[in-house]
Amino acid sequence: MNIATRSHKFWIQMKKGSDTVPNEVLDKIIIRGARQHNLKSIDLDLPRNKFIVITGLSGSGKSSLAFDTIYAEGQRRYLETMMAYARQFLQILERPDVDLIEGLSPSVAIEQKTISTNPHSSVGTVTEIYDYVRLLFAKVGTQFCVNCNIPVQQQTPDQIVRTILTDFANRNVLLLAPLVIGRKGHYRELFRELMAEGFVQVRVDGTLRDLQDGMEVSRYGTHNIELVVDKLKVQKKSASRLRESLKMGLERGSGTIILHDHDLKKDTFFSRLRSCPKCGTSYPDLAPNSFSFNSKFGMCRTCGGTGLSRDITPEAIVVDPRLSITDGALLFPKRDDFFLVSLLNSLLEPHGVNTNTPFEQLNATVRDLLFFGKNQKDSKKGIEFAGVSISNLKTKFEGLVPMLRDLDFEVYFGKDSADIEAHLPLVECGSCGGTRLRPESRFARVVDSGGHEVEIGSVVRNSIDKVSALFEELKLPRRNQEIAQPILHE
Numbered sequence: 001m002n003i004a005t006r007s008h009k010f011w012i013q014m015k016k017g018s019d020t021v022p023n024e025v026l027d028k029i030i031i032r033g034a035r036q037h038n039l040k041s042i043d044l045d046l047p048r049n050k051f052i053v054i055t056g057l058s059g060s061g062k063s064s065l066a067f068d069t070i071y072a073e074g075q076r077r078y079l080e081t082m083m084a085y086a087r088q089f090l091q092i093l094e095r096p097d098v099d100l101i102e103g104l105s106p107s108v109a110i111e112q113k114t115i116s117t118n119p120h121s122s123v124g125t126v127t128e129i130y131d132y133v134r135l136l137f138a139k140v141g142t143q144f145c146v147n148c149n150i151p152v153q154q155q156t157p158d159q160i161v162r163t164i165l166t167d168f169a170n171r172n173v174l175l176l177a178p179l180v181i182g183r184k185g186h187y188r189e190l191f192r193e194l195m196a197e198g199f200v201q202v203r204v205d206g207t208l209r210d211l212q213d214g215m216e217v218s219r220y221g222t223h224n225i226e227l228v229v230d231k232l233k234v235q236k237k238s239a240s241r242l243r244e245s246l247k248m249g250l251e252r253g254s255g256t257i258i259l260h261d262h263d264l265k266k267d268t269f270f271s272r273l274r275s276c277p278k279c280g281t282s283y284p285d286l287a288p289n290s291f292s293f294n295s296k297f298g299m300c301r302t303c304g305g306t307g308l309s310r311d312i313t314p315e316a317i318v319v320d321p322r323l324s325i326t327d328g329a330l331l332f333p334k335r336d337d338f339f340l341v342s343l344l345n346s347l348l349e350p351h352g353v354n355t356n357t358p359f360e361q362l363n364a365t366v367r368d369l370l371f372f373g374k375n376q377k378d379s380k381k382g383i384e385f386a387g388v389s390i391s392n393l394k395t396k397f398e399g400l401v402p403m404l405r406d407l408d409f410e411v412y413f414g415k416d417s418a419d420i421e422a423h424l425p426l427v428e429c430g431s432c433g434g435t436r437l438r439p440e441s442r443f444a445r446v447v448d449s450g451g452h453e454v455e456i457g458s459v460v461r462n463s464i465d466k467v468s469a470l471f472e473e474l475k476l477p478r479r480n481q482e483i484a485q486p487i488l489h490e
């Protein structure tokens, strides 16, 4: 504790001269009275812009000082300067137990622990740097349509009215204003206020409900609540009413309105803010959550945000080609799946083979039939199953490979599912290309005036050096630059 004692004296000397800390001492990080966890009210000065190593016995408080005090306070202060909306998405750290810290920069901590438990992650994703990247994309990113790959633009209320009049002519529709999207709460007050305003119906999690006294929804469930703004039949003569309702709906729904086709039971989204001009697909506002693979608003739906999926190929399915299907040549179907085995027999019969034929004796035509449902011929042999004979299948046999891809392993294989999965190699998820993010998020880019652009996918996969090089090339317009500057600096 030598350093601490000496700097304490230094501190007292400073105090004699003035009540505040002069600016020139800010080439140091000054810590006074740090008591986080087991720290014993430590005073310490650290030089800025230096590589500092903190060593000591296990339990002496190295992490409490580095992570829980200096890093925590640095990040907390930085986030405090962010807009309120951004803060709600980033985990705010509590103020550490310390009297004073001066000379701090926004801080980023790289924990070795995190890296070792996540072998598949790149550096860009394991550090808190990714929090800032998400923020950058949420603030200055441009949404591109996943279908048309063009920038998503906003629609005026007049354009929306024209679209509804032509595309939904003579349909019975509901105009719904989304009030709550995927959030928790009982929403008692919301319902009460809407009632007081004279509204009569809401749609809660897809079901229309009349507003009633004391109405609420389950507090811990995630809810979607939409206000029924109007019910009408779309006609030329109702255009002005439509326009009025739409105006109110867009106000209530923060720029978005849902048109529910009562006859087709189908929702169409319109946004004054963000919808594709070509195909009309609406997009939610970009938020830091949109770029989190741990959030359902960001994760790839195919791989659940892991970036990996099981590689299901014919090669992976064949366990032992010397055996017949009945004897276990294949991983799938399981041997007691009598229905599927019987179905395979009816398919193999026209080709002069059956499930008792050793797999290695099946020719390419038959293998294509087994794995991908090709070369199907009419079979005279019906399917014998549970004492019943079925001659015609309702659907065409699509092949073992696609069937296995859609299969719920745990339901089908039961306790063997882990063993079966272990046979199938893990590969990069085909849907998200390993970026772990859903398409909407992957189609958001930070674009500059010179046509340079950065996709979130290239950030997820690359090292810190590569990522910062990507951003250095960007020349953002001034408005975006002001927003992005403090983030890029990190």
Ligand SMILES: [Zn+2]
Pocket (backbone or CB within 6 Å): 145, 146, 147, 148, 149, 276, 277, 278, 279, 280, 281
């Ligand atoms: Zn589109």
Ligand SMILES: [Zn+2]
Pocket (backbone or CB within 6 Å): 300, 301, 302, 303, 304, 305, 306, 307, 308, 429, 430, 431, 432, 433, 434, 436, 437
């Ligand atoms: Zn994926």
